[in-house]
Amino acid sequence: MSVHNGVVRSAYHPPAWKAVDAVAVEARAAALGTRSIKKAAKLQGLLLAVSMIDLTTLEGADTPGKVRDLCAKAMRPLPGRSDIPSTGAVCVYPPLVAVAKEALAGSGVKVAAVATYFPSGQGDLAMKLDEVRRTVEAGADEIDMVIDRRAFLMGDYAKVFDEIAATVEACGPAHLKVILETGELQTYDKVRFASQLAIDAGAHFIKTSTGKVQPAATLPVTLVMLEVIREHYFKTGKMVGMKPAGGIRTAKDALKYLVMVNETLGDAWMSPDWFRLGASVLLNDLLMQLEKERLGAYDSLRYHTLG
């Protein structure tokens, strides 16, 4: 324990690590991105990617009607094709959780909600925890929290750690995904440290981005985070999930992420229980590629709903 501005906090110090080799990370990520996946494996990958999507709408203009439409799409992405699975979850703002919960009832599709003063995380802890508790009460199965980047970048790691730990507790039965907002963390070293910190504080998933800051998810950043998860697993035997989010728009991108997860963490993580893709337009591109495989002709967005 330590005293910080008069408040007693847990002491959390950065592990003594060598710096991340940025060039090697980027080269490895680029090399994994060139894998060619064909035919049956591609089809399997596309279907798996659909089942891993957190179908997301996080706009000021979201309405219950829009969320219900999104839920219908999440449960049955392409009417007429029962071979295409439901998405992993629908991700909304807290006030729309009840609407999503009702729309998804009995479908197995989870309700995820962003909380803790998403996307900035600029709010005090009591209000953040209150928001989390109320969101879980409203029916959220998963909470996507943002870390306090201000505290993190100012070196107050204990504050970040305590907030995550308190949020895990406030979540109760709900799973917690911790958003690092890697676009604001600037270096791979900080991304690695933030990942480890979130895992140590009890995160079930670590997630790259809110989608509101550029750059959002990138392959190299995801690789750094996946390797932290791997090391943690080797050390403790405990699995942690991963969710890249933001900027993943095409089926080709999604397959690159799947290749990376499989190469870095292996088969056990190739499931919506351990890997998710936070996206909105990605789903339609996956569906277009799945239709292309079925029809033998390139598909058009005009045959798909919701943009």
Place this chain on the structure above:
Amino acid sequence: MKTPAQTNMRLTVAKTYKLFIGGAFPRTESGRSVALRNRSGEFVANASRASRKDLREAVVAARKAAEGWAGRTAYLRSQILYRAAEMMESRRESLTATLVKAHGKTAKAAEAEVSASIDRLVWYAGWCDKLTQVLGNQNPVAGPFFNMSSPEATGVVVLFAGESSPLLGLVSIVAPVICGGNAVVACSPIAHAPIVIDFAEVLATSDLPAGVVNLLTGNRDELLPTAAAHRDIDAIGAVGLSMEEQVLLEGGASATIKRVWLDADRTSSAWAVADHQSLYRITPFLEVKTSWHPMGL
């Protein structure tokens, strides 16, 4: 010691003809190139053989550009087409030289083809802001309403150019389609690559938004079936198809009710005839929107 300039010795700067997609000049994703030779068998240049995936990328680029292009004011479209003609005029010598060197034309024929191509662009540039007045209409109806018809762009149009006229034959089918506000993917024979890609360089410097015109060089038998079945193409125009190709195109297009427009192949001197610049080369790629309007508003 003398510099290379003083000795007139320079390395040959041979041009590789790539594709024109979304305002950029990428190599074909397939990596395939074909060595072009002139009539006496001498190497002219390497040209790209576009694949089905290049066609897909080009359609994506065209779809992205289509709405913005159709949404520009007709006056602006007109000015941009005129600017393309200006750019062509200032590259007249180089285009003529390409037709002579790479396509075996006589200097006189080459010059005539370039001039006719420039004039054709100017002619269609003039039509952009006159289409609506000529083709649109206020219709008499038996009721207290207005009823107005106006032409609108069809959307993404794929064109297959003929074998016989590499520049004028291409300009004559592309210009009317973009004049109407469509975005175009035009496929020419590989042998046409030098002048087609020179023309792409003209378009790339004409303020034409990226993706409004995409130019591919490739084999028609490879690209036609893909285009016919592609669900994100609104219309296909083709020059000089065999009967079998027509059946294939019409059959593929019927699944998504694409518009199909066919024309005969002809030589550059035949294309130069004024009959082949016509309002009725624009209309096959227009849709008529009719709106009802309560009178008095």
